[in-house]
Structure formats: C-alpha cells, structure tokens
Amino acid sequence: MADFRLNINGKVLPVRADGQESLLSVLRNRLEMTGTKYGCGEGECGACTVLLEGKPRRSCRVSIGSVAHSRITTIEGLEHDGKLNPVQQAFLEEEALQCGYCTSGMIVSATALLREHPQPSEKQIVEFMNGNICRCGTYPRIIVAIQRASKSTAEGSRA
Amino acid sequence: MKELTELEAPGLREQLHWFELDRRDFLKLCGGGLLVCLASRPALAQRRREGHELPKEISAWLSIDANGKVTVFTGKIETGQNVRTSLAQQVAEELRVPFNSITMVMGDTDLTPWDAGTFGSRTTPTMGPELRNMAASARDLLAQEAARTWNADAKALTVADGRVTNPKTGKSLTFGEITRGQKLTGAVESEPALTPATEWKIAGTSVPKADGRDFVTGKHKYPSDIVRPEMQFGKVLRPSGFHATLVSVDTSAAEKMPGVKVVRDGDFIGVTAPDLLTAERALAKIQAKWNVPPQISNAELFQYIRSHPEQDGDTQRNQSAPAQSSNVNADVKLDQHYTVQYIAHAPLEPRAAVAEWQDGKLNVWTGTQRPFAVRDQLATAFRIPSSKVRVRMPDMGGAYGGKHTGECAVEAARLAKGAGKPVRLVWTREEEFTWAYFRPAGWIEIRSGVNRDGKLAFWEFHNYNSGGAGIETPYDVPNPITQFHPTEEPLRQGSYRALAATANHFARESHMDELAHALNMDPLEFRLKNLSDDRMRAVFQAAADRFGWGREKSTPQRAFGIAGGTDKGGRVATCVELSVDPSDHRIHLLRVVQAWESGAVVNPNGLRNQMMGAVTMAIGGALFEAIQFKDGRILNPHFSQYRVPRFSDSPKIEIVLVDRKDLPSAGAGEIGVVGLAPAIGNAFFAATGTRLRDMPMTAGG
Ligand code: FES
Numbered sequence: 001m002a003d004f005r006l007n008i009n010g011k012v013l014p015v016r017a018d019g020q021e022s023l024l025s026v027l028r029n030r031l032e033m034t035g036t037k038y039g040c041g042e043g044e045c046g047a048c049t050v051l052l053e054g055k056p057r058r059s060c061r062v063s064i065g066s067v068a069h070s071r072i073t074t075i076e077g078l079e080h081d082g083k084l085n086p087v088q089q090a091f092l093e094e095e096a097l098q099c100g101y102c103t104s105g106m107i108v109s110a111t112a113l114l115r116e117h118p119q120p121s122e123k124q125i126v127e128f129m130n131g132n133i134c135r136c137g138t139y140p141r142i143i144v145a146i147q148r149a150s151k152s153t154a155e156g157s158r159a
Numbered sequence: 160m161k162e163l164t165e166l167e168a169p170g171l172r173e174q175l176h177w178f179e180l181d182r183r184d185f186l187k188l189c190g191g192g193l194l195v196c197l198a199s200r201p202a203l204a205q206r207r208r209e210g211h212e213l214p215k216e217i218s219a220w221l222s223i224d225a226n227g228k229v230t231v232f233t234g235k236i237e238t239g240q241n242v243r244t245s246l247a248q249q250v251a252e253e254l255r256v257p258f259n260s261i262t263m264v265m266g267d268t269d270l271t272p273w274d275a276g277t278f279g280s281r282t283t284p285t286m287g288p289e290l291r292n293m294a295a296s297a298r299d300l301l302a303q304e305a306a307r308t309w310n311a312d313a314k315a316l317t318v319a320d321g322r323v324t325n326p327k328t329g330k331s332l333t334f335g336e337i338t339r340g341q342k343l344t345g346a347v348e349s350e351p352a353l354t355p356a357t358e359w360k361i362a363g364t365s366v367p368k369a370d371g372r373d374f375v376t377g378k379h380k381y382p383s384d385i386v387r388p389e390m391q392f393g394k395v396l397r398p399s400g401f402h403a404t405l406v407s408v409d410t411s412a413a414e415k416m417p418g419v420k421v422v423r424d425g426d427f428i429g430v431t432a433p434d435l436l437t438a439e440r441a442l443a444k445i446q447a448k449w450n451v452p453p454q455i456s457n458a459e460l461f462q463y464i465r466s467h468p469e470q471d472g473d474t475q476r477n478q479s480a481p482a483q484s485s486n487v488n489a490d491v492k493l494d495q496h497y498t499v500q501y502i503a504h505a506p507l508e509p510r511a512a513v514a515e516w517q518d519g520k521l522n523v524w525t526g527t528q529r530p531f532a533v534r535d536q537l538a539t540a541f542r543i544p545s546s547k548v549r550v551r552m553p554d555m556g557g558a559y560g561g562k563h564t565g566e567c568a569v570e571a572a573r574l575a576k577g578a579g580k581p582v583r584l585v586w587t588r589e590e591e592f593t594w595a596y597f598r599p600a601g602w603i604e605i606r607s608g609v610n611r612d613g614k615l616a617f618w619e620f621h622n623y624n625s626g627g628a629g630i631e632t633p634y635d636v637p638n639p640i641t642q643f644h645p646t647e648e649p650l651r652q653g654s655y656r657a658l659a660a661t662a663n664h665f666a667r668e669s670h671m672d673e674l675a676h677a678l679n680m681d682p683l684e685f686r687l688k689n690l691s692d693d694r695m696r697a698v699f700q701a702a703a704d705r706f707g708w709g710r711e712k713s714t715p716q717r718a719f720g721i722a723g724g725t726d727k728g729g730r731v732a733t734c735v736e737l738s739v740d741p742s743d744h745r746i747h748l749l750r751v752v753q754a755w756e757s758g759a760v761v762n763p764n765g766l767r768n769q770m771m772g773a774v775t776m777a778i779g780g781a782l783f784e785a786i787q788f789k790d791g792r793i794l795n796p797h798f799s800q801y802r803v804p805r806f807s808d809s810p811k812i813e814i815v816l817v818d819r820k821d822l823p824s825a826g827a828g829e830i831g832v833v834g835l836a837p838a839i840g841n842a843f844f845a846a847t848g849t850r851l852r853d854m855p856m857t858a859g860g
C-alpha cells in the first residue's frame with residue numbers, strides 16, 4: 001500500500017492503495033466514482049474509458065502507480081456548472097442508449113474523438129469507437145449523436 | 160406446445176450450486192423427492208406456486224402525495240427496454256397527470272406487488288393494462304372525492320392535468336389537495352373505462368427516457384455500483400470445469416492474508432477482503448483440485464442432441480422424427496435440416512450483487528429479471544422465510560433473458576454471512592461467459608411439399624432442444640406437424656431474448672426461401688400466396704415497400720433477402736441488402752429495413768430504439784457468435800475470442816413502425832431479433848447460389 005494523490009476532474013484526491021491496483025478499481029471501489037464501468041477488465045469493451053491527459057484510455061488496463069502524475073478525466077468530470085458537454089447533450093437528445101451501461105465509456109471516447117477530429121467522417125467515428133461495445137445495439141444512434149455533437153460544437157464556436 | 164413455450168421461459172434445470180448444509184436440510188424437508196425436484200424443470204414448480212393473487216387495492220400500485228407527486232409500484236424491472244418510461248406514460252395518460260409527476264418504484268420485493276418477472280415481452284401486454292386499470296380507477300376515485308366535497312355529481316366533473324374541476328362552478332382541486340397524502344382507499348373490482356389509443360396524449364408519444372440525464376452523467380447506480388457501509392469485496396472459487404467435484408483444497412495461504420476471510424460451505428469456496436485486488440490475490444492463493452467428468456464438445460453437439468431425448472420426456476417427444484407427412488402428394492418436396500449454436504447473452508454489466516445481513520434480515524441489491532424469484536431462491540438457500548429477504552433491482556446494464564436466476568445474489572449472501580459484513584460480488588467477464596447459462600443450441604428438421612401453383616401442401620417441423628417459441632408456422636398449410644423435442648442439455652441453458660423463436664424462424668424462413676426458389680417464384684410473392692394473416696401481410700408489404708423489394712435482381716455485389724415472422728403478439732418483416740466478397744465469401748451487411756407491428760405503439764422513439772437494437776444484436780447470432788466448449792470448459796470466454804457486434808458490423812438500419820391503434824399493445828423487446836438471420840441467409844443464396852443452414856453463418860465471420 002502506498003499513498004497517491006490523484007488528479008481527477010480537476011481535483012486532487014488522496015488515495016491509499018497498492019500501486020498495482022487498476023485505475024478502474026480505484027475509481028469505483030475506493031473513490032466511489034462509479035460512473036466508470038467494468039465490462040471485461042481486459043481492455044476489450046471500452047466501458048471503463050477515461051481520459052488521461054485528454055487521451056482515451058481503458059482504465060481497467062492502467063495501474064494507479066503509472067498515473068500518479070497524470071490529469072485524469074472521468075464521465076463525472078464532463079459536466080460543467082450543471083451544463084452537459086455537447087456529447088452528453090447529444091446522447092440525451094438522440095436517446096442513444098438503452099440500458100446505458102456502455103454510455104459513460106461511449107461518451108468519454110466520443111469526447112476524445114471530437115477533440116482530435118472536430119468534424120469526423122462516419123468512417124472515422126466507426127474506427128475510433130470500434131473498441132467500445134454496446135450490447136444493446138445502439139451503434140447507429142451513437143453515430144448520429146456524435147455527428148450532432150460535432151455540429152453543435154461547430155455552431156457553438158462560430159457563435 | 161403452448162406449455163413448453165412458457166416452460167422454457169424462466170426455467171433452468173440446474174442450480175449452479177447448493178450449499179452442503181442446505182442440501183441436507185432440503186432432503187429432510189422433501190424426503191426422497193429431492194432428486195425429482197432437481198431433475199424436473201423448476202419452472203413447473205414455479206408455476207404451481209404462482210397462486211399469487213395480485214392486489215386489488217389501488218394503494219398497492221400507486222400513491223399520490225400532498226403535492227400531487229405520484230408513485231407507482233411494479234415488480235417489473237428496467238434493463239434498457241424502456242418500460243420505466245412506457246409504463247409511466249400509460250399511468251400518466253389514465254390518471255391525467257403530467258408525465259414528470261410520476262416516479263416508478265420497480266422490482267423491490269418489499270415495496271412492489273409480487274411479480275413473476277420481466278420476460279416473455281409480458282410487461283406491455285399485462286403490466287400496462289394492470290397499471291392503466293389502477294390509474295383509471297384512481298382517477299374515478301379522486302373525482303368522487305371531489306364530488307363529495309362539493310356535493311356535486313362526479314360524472315359532471317372533468318379531470319385533467321392532475322386536478323379535478325367542476326365546469327359549472329369553476330372550482331377545482333389538485334389531486335394532492337384531495338388525497339392530502341392519504342392512502343387511496345378503493346379497490347378495483349370491475350374494469351374501468353380505459354382511454355382508447357386514438358385519444359392518447361402522453362402514451363403513444365416519444366416521451367424521453369426517464370432519468371436520462373443520470374445515464375449520460377454516470378450518476379445512475381447500477382447493481383454493481385451499490386456501496387454499503389463497511390462493504391467487503393467477494394470472489395468465488397470456480398471449479399476447473401462443469402459438474403466438477405472437489406478433490407482437495409488448501410486455503411491456508413489465503414487465510415493468512417490480513418483482512419481476508421475465507422468462506423467455505425461444501426463445494427462452495429469464496430473469499431472476502433476490504434478491497435478487490437486483495438480478494439483477487441487471496442483467491443489466487445487457494446490451491447484446489449477438481450475432478451471434472453468427461454463431457455461433450457462442439458464437435459459432437461448435434462449428434463448428442465439428436466440421440467439424447469429428455470429422460471423424463473413423455474412418449475410423444477420421441478427421439479427420432481419419423482417422416483409422418485411423406486405420403487402427402489406435392490409437386491416439389493424438400494427435406495432439410497438447420498442448426499443453431501449455443502450463444503451467450505454477454506450483458507455489458509455482468510451479474511452483480513451486494514448482500515447485507517441485518518438483524519436476521521437479508522438485504523440484496525442485484526441485477527435480475529426476476530427479483531421475487533431471487534428472493535425465494537435466497538430464502539430457500541438460507542432456510543429463512545421469504546419475508547426475511549428483501550431484493551432490490553436497480554435498473555441494470557442489460558439482461559436479454561440472461562438474468563433470470565440469482566446465483567450471484569446467493570453467492571454474495573453466503574459470503575456476507577461468512578464475513579459478517581456487507582459484500583459486493585461482481586462476476587468477471589470470464590465468469591459471466593462460463594457460469595451463466597446459454598441460449599440453447601438446436602437441430603431443426605423440416606419436411607415440406609409445395610405445388611406448382613405456389614401453395615404449401617404439407618409442412619412438418621421438428622425442433623430438438625432449442626425450444627418451442629415461435630415454432631408454429633404462420634403460413635396456411637393443411638394439418639401441419641410441429642414438434643419440439645426436449646433433449647438432455649449438453650450445457651446449462653435457459654432463456655434468451657425471443658427464446659427459440661430465432662432458431663425456429665431461421666429454419667422456417669430459410670426453408671420458405673428454398674421452396675420459392677425451387678418454384679422459381681419471388682420469395683415475397685411466395686410468402687404472400689400462403690399467408691392469410693393480415694397483420695403479417697401488412698408488415699411484409701411495409702418492409703418491402705420501404706426497401707424497394709423486387710426492383711433489382713440480386714448480384715454478389717448487391718444481394719437482397721427477405722424474412723418475417725410472428726410471436727408474442729408482434730409481427731416482423733426484415734429485408735437486407737448485402738455484398739459477398741468474391742475471394743473469401745465474407746458477408747458485408749449494407750442495409751436493413753425492418754417493419755414491425757405490435758398493436759398500439761406506446762412510445763415510438765423507444766420502440767424504434769428497441770428494434771434497432773434487436774437487429775444489431777441479431778447480427779452476432781446470425782454471423783459469428785458461438786460458444787466453443789470442450790470437456791466441461793468454455794474455450795472462448797472473452798470478448799477477444801467471442802465476437803459480439805461492434806460499430807463496424809452495423810449496417811444502415813431503417814425501422815418502419817406499423818401503429819395499430821385499434822389493437823392492444825404487445826411487447827416488443829424480443830421478436831425484433833428473429834428476421835435478420837434468415838434474411839441474410841436468403842440474400843446470400845441470391846448472391847451465390849449457396850444455402851447457409853447453420854447459425855452462425857460463419858461465412859461472414
Ligand atoms: S472494462 Fe476495461 S475495456 Fe472492458
């Protein structure tokens with residue numbers, strides 16, 4: 001066990017844990033930040049996606065010891081002053097979810113995608129998002145939601 | 160046939176484990192009857208126990224507080240099929256209150272009326288009318304109360320927007336003012352007048368998903384997110400194969416770890432620890448030897464199914480299917496067989512439970528489609544009355560028929576009992592792929608005859624093991640023979656979205672296509688020639704029109720297929736367009752049009768979502784999903800080995816909803832999956848002249 005100070009969603013949070021413990025486990029089981037989900041623990045489903053320095057990473061495959069100095073963003077950190085980020089807003093408006101269990105990972109991944117490609121083609125969306133599984137099968141709606149978020153971000157920045 | 164269809168819905172023949180202690184006591188309880196209890200499908204016993212009278216008092220189903228907030232109680236559960244929203248819409252409609260004044264309490268065994276479970280697309284056709292009745296009666300009751308206060312005639316009053324108004328005097332009272340938070344004392348004896356779908360204002364519209372914001376912000380608490388004070392993390396030691404017996408075990412190294420508690424009960428061995436990593440490490444330290452009996456593998460699967468009729472099956476379900484209809488005359492005769500493999504539900508949230516013992520009462524939060532059945536399962540396992548168990552079901556992350564049982568809850572409760580603290584147990588993906596149950600594999604034989612005029616002359620259909628759902632042909636044919644033959648089950652198997660309707664439709668609709676081609680007839684025309692069910696005809700027509708069926712001839716670059724069917728009150732027709740890679744015969748699904756009718760639509764946007772999801776999920780079973788097993792082990796228990804549909808597999812999907820406001824609403828969570836596979840197989844044939852009769856049709860894998 002060691003003491004860590006993690007930089008999560010702009011706050012510094014002290015955690016006592018084994019450096020080998022996964023970031024996913026620390027978020028969910030020690031910090032009670034349960035918005036990030038366990039789907040496989042093997043890097044295969046994307047449910048656990050968080051941003052490390054703005055890049056999407058599978059938190060189940062990241063040990064806490066390796067991110068002690070990184071900027072970590074989780075689904076809980078995307079909303080600002082009660083305002084959803086454009087991707088969250090678009091998911092809600094398109095109702096791009098059913099059970100919603102994949103939704104956190106999808107939204108975090110899509111947020112990273114739009115930072116990298118503000119106006120992604122459908123092919124870019126599919127390639128970027130292909131590691132995220134939605135077992136309820138809402139893929140077509142998620143694609144539309146990402147396109148909608150892309151549009152609203154573009155309009156927002158023009159205004 | 161009917162009975163078998165229902166039987167397979169909730170039942171599993173086999174418990175994952177019985178605690179040693181309980182087994183002894185259970186024997187005492189039912190004497191020599193135990194073996195019989197275990198061997199027969201539990202659903203039988205379940206149904207006989209279902210003497211539950213549903214409460215007639217309105218207050219058991221809904222309450223209205225002094226501010227007019229309405230709370231609705233139902234044993235149904237939400238797992239993405241959107242019934243939290245669609246049921247609330249129906250209550251809002253009949254009660255005449257705004258949608259957002261309603262809170263649904265669902266699947267809590269202490270708070271909601273008993274319910275058999277959420278399966279079989281029963282929520283919309285049964286719970287919908289139940290709650291509508293209660294809401295309409297409550298509305299009448301409120302009007303009567305207001306009438307009493309005003310000395311007016313209740314019939315002359317109007318009820319709208321959460322208040323009762325006397326049009327003559329202009330006086331009005333809100334529901335809250337009438338009830339002042341008191342219980343609604345009234346019972347429903349006769350059926351009140353319900354609002355016809357043609358007049359719906361809230362039901363029938365695309366009300367957004369209830370609590371949608373909580374899902375896009377990560378706030379919603381799923382079963383695996385529940386936290387209790389002093390909660391420990393559990394792990395269960397799994398045998399090295401199915402039906403294994405424990406030879407020896409050494410838990411001493413694990414026991415020495417600080418904070419770790421080893422819990423042992425017969426063959427059940429588990430650990431708890433203050434954090435998950437420690438629990439995982441403790442589990443890894445346990446040395447166990449198991450004896451795994453020889454078991455069959457994929458290679459022998461269909462041979463096994465055909466040669467192992469269920470032991471306690473009746474004489475009708477004989478092992479071989481004699482060609483009973485072969486003496487009927489027909490211009491063209493066909494005799495074919497089709498297979499489907501075992502597949503896994505793989506809900507993205509695996510089985511999860513948090514269990515807490517408090518003053519002799521067991522509290523469990525778990526992901527299940529049948530909270531009351533899990534409550535009873537827990538009561539049986541721990542030999543306590545059901546009243547001492549409370550099961551709560553927070554809206555969970557997917558089920559698809561795969562979460563009927565409570566094994567994870569039982570394990571968590573056993574660990575919590577041993578640890579003396581609340582315990583959270585979340586199955587790993589590998590456990591989920593291995594120790595849950597599977598959609599049954601099946602072997603289907605069809606013998607048929609058709610005359611040159613395109614009319615079916617005979618039809619004989621035998622399904623081995625996969626099940627009886629959707630087994631009856633909707634096509635017109637004299638004296639069809641249809642049999643489901645239960646067999647010994649090679650793997651632990653149970654319910655799955657649409658049950659056997661997927662296998663039965665795959666076989667039937669592929670076979671219909673084969674007959675059409677044998678006659679040189681258009682597959683749609685051939686179907687319509689043999690179809691007098693107007694609702695089926697309408698969905699076929701709707702799908703074909705949107706798709707542009709028959710406008711172009713199929714080529715390997717653009718091939719077209721059609722299929723359809725009916726079950727559980729729904730009608731579906733599916734058209735697909737695909738291309739076939741000339742080098743390796745890989746299938747690229749390009750476009751799917753699916754027409755759907757299930758009576759009056761309660762929430763069009765939610766229904767479209769269900770349909771689109773059903774089509775997407777069906778891609779997996781159609782093209783690549785299959786459980787590989789050998790010697791009591793699952794060989795592909797990871798997403799890297801068991802492929803599920805991803806973004807890149809998803810074609811353009813168009814949903815055509817046929818809204819029949821004149822018909823009662825039927826459930827739509829399941830049957831949307833049945834049309835895709837045969838439509839793909841039929842398009843593949845149109846492209847290549849090769850018929851695919853095995854699911855998954857691995858040519859596309
Ligand atoms: S839980 Fe991390 S990728 Fe699945």
Ligand code: FES
Pocket residue numbers: 097098099100101102103133134135136137138239507556557
């Ligand atoms: S909405 Fe259920 S897994 Fe995506």
